[in-house]
Amino acid sequence: xxxxxxxxxxxxxxxxxxxxxxxxxxxxxxxxxxxxxxxxxxxxxxxxxxxxxxxxxxxxxxxxxxxxxxxxxxxxxxxxxxxxxxxxxxxxxxxxxxxxxxxxxxxxxxxxxxxxxxxxxxxxxxxxxxxxxxxxxxxxxxxxxxxxxxxxxxxxxxxxxxxxxxxxxxxxxxxxxxxxxxxxxxxxxxxxxxxxxxxxxxxxxxxxxxxxxxxxxxxxx
Numbered sequence: 001x002x003x004x005x006x007x008x009x010x011x012x013x014x015x016x017x018x019x020x021x022x023x024x025x026x027x028x029x030x031x032x033x034x035x036x037x038x039x040x041x042x043x044x045x046x047x048x049x050x051x052x053x054x055x056x057x058x059x060x061x062x063x064x065x066x067x068x069x070x071x072x073x074x075x076x077x078x079x080x081x082x083x084x085x086x087x088x089x090x091x092x093x094x095x096x097x098x099x100x101x102x103x104x105x106x107x108x109x110x111x112x113x114x115x116x117x118x119x120x121x122x123x124x125x126x127x128x129x130x131x132x133x134x135x136x137x138x139x140x141x142x143x144x145x146x147x148x149x150x151x152x153x154x155x156x157x158x159x160x161x162x163x164x165x166x167x168x169x170x171x172x173x174x175x176x177x178x179x180x181x182x183x184x185x186x187x188x189x190x191x192x193x194x195x196x197x198x199x200x201x202x203x204x205x206x207x208x209x210x211x212x213x214x215x216x217x218x219x220x221x
Contacts, residue, residue, distance in 0.1 A: 062091060160216070167213040174206040 066074065077084050088094055156162060178199060185195040 062093070065091065160219075164213065164216045167209060167216060171206060171209045171213055174202055174209060178202045178206060 069077075077087055089098070181190070181195065181199050181202060184190045185192075185199075190198075
């Protein structure tokens, strides 16, 4: 009697090939059914359903390739890992992904080589920055400190107290010149006309400076 595909002998052979398959049990199912076994219950099927991100067009292309293979070839794909890998890498979708990966690796390698080529220039710039920090920056800082010192001296020189002191010194100097001129006149070292002219000028200047000194002291109080 003829034995058709799906008989007990055939099923026993399929069972042995299924046990030798390197696929997980959820992928390999009975040859009598082309659909994977799903757990009972809607919630269980949703929680155990594997997520698939394969576009329908790509899945249809893979199915079309598998439809042209014989039963023995399909069994070999299930049991032989090398055959499966060879079939997988022969698919157009996988070839495209492999080419993209190779291109990305090539671009990354090119970027790495360009970065290595720029490393001497980067080191040179770092050395220049270090020189600037140690020499030019130090000189600029020293110049800034000098200008700050000059600024402090100018502020101190032009402070109200300093100005009042300088006015007072000028008043004292004019007063001293007037006394010396008067002594020269008493010692007959200068005539009356010259004495009056110079003395009047000194006393007028002295009075002006005295008034300025008094106004400055009053404004700072």
